[in-house]
Amino acid sequence: MASIANLTLDAAAGGLFGLIGTALGRVASFFERRQAFAQEQAKWVHELQLHEMNMRAKAQETEAELALVAQAGSWRGLEASILADAAIGEASRWVVNTLRLVRPTLTFLLWLITGWIFAITQDGTIVEAAVFAATAATLWWFGDRAPRSPSTSPGRV
Template identity: 50%
Template sequence: MADLIGLAASAAGGGVFGLVGTVIGRIAGLVERRQDNAQERARWMHEAAVLDLQMKARASELAGQERLAQTSGAWQGLSASMAAEASIGDSYRWVNAVRALTRPLLTLLLWLITGLVYLGAAADARAGIVETTTFAATAATLWWFGDRGNRREVR
């Protein structure tokens, strides 16, 4: 009978240790899965951050290309305008005098309009309106008078 009790105790002890080992194995498996999930989550977050940075870089690149195209178009327009201006030949003296006074009078009128818009605009709308009219007046002034010096031909 002692052998039977010893055999039962051994079986029970082995079973308990087997169950404890299984529980420990399952817990270890859960811990490993959590670590794997955490690593996978970190990898996904890293990939998402990299994709976000790539999208921002591409958007910045496209914005730069757009600004370059706008600037290039503006310079081409200015070049065509200057070529058209240069192609106008001399005419009667009074026509040349009127043409010579047109730019100064238009510039004075443009700056007068800018001042009147500033004085007449509401305080909250004033900044945007003044920026736009100042841009127009400055661009016109510099373009109209920026290249007015005597031109010497280089041979």
Template identity: 50%
Template sequence: MDGDWFGMAASAAGGGVFGVIGTLLGRVAGYFETKQQQAFERDRWQHDAAMTRLQMEVSRAEAEAELNAVQAEGSWQGLTASVAADAALASGYQFVDAIRALTRPALTLLLWLITATVFFNVDDALKARVVETAVFAATAATLWWFGDRTSPSGRRYPA
């Protein structure tokens, strides 16, 4: 009978040791599982934050594009109104119409003559700034004055 008690005590001790080892292994596995779950959650939150940032950037880009479209539409409407108003200025006098028609070409030619005069007659210290400004003005005038003489539909307007 003593052997039975001893065998039972040894079995209980062996079961306890394996139970403790099993508990420890479960805790270690639980620790790594929790750590892995936290890493997954952190990655998911980072992904969600990145997606939110991208959605905000897309919304901002859409708003900017819409604003640019509205501004461009307003510019075209202003240009159309200006051209229409200019077309409505028919005087009925050929002399007045001829002077109006020659205004833009004459001013453009004058700007380019001023640019050439400045380029060839201004001393080198001032030349860069003055010539840059004169070339800017002459180029802008040439492209603007002659560029808007034709409407998008192809109809030509007088000067």
């Protein structure tokens, strides 16, 4: 028969080993959770990077679409300007001549104003802006004003 002391020691040892086993299980569980959290965190970082890449791609796509729309609008504006110029139709000769002198007169005045701005201000940024505006206006008004042959007129393919 087992003595009470042996039974008490066996019970204490069993309890102690049970507690040690529970503690080791908890420690192992802690490291498992930490590893699972690190994996989850890496997954979140990866998803965030994918989301940022998608946003950049969509932004570039939107910029490209806006550039195409702006370019198309610019060409439509040029075409409308040319068609309006061609739509003068039959009028008195002095009216047609006066209308055709508007652009050259405005361009000459614009360049005079640009020269005056340069002479008065001597400020580089203001002069650069005035020269840019004068150049853009000159090229817009006279850049594509040559008479067109019937096969290349707007509206023909």
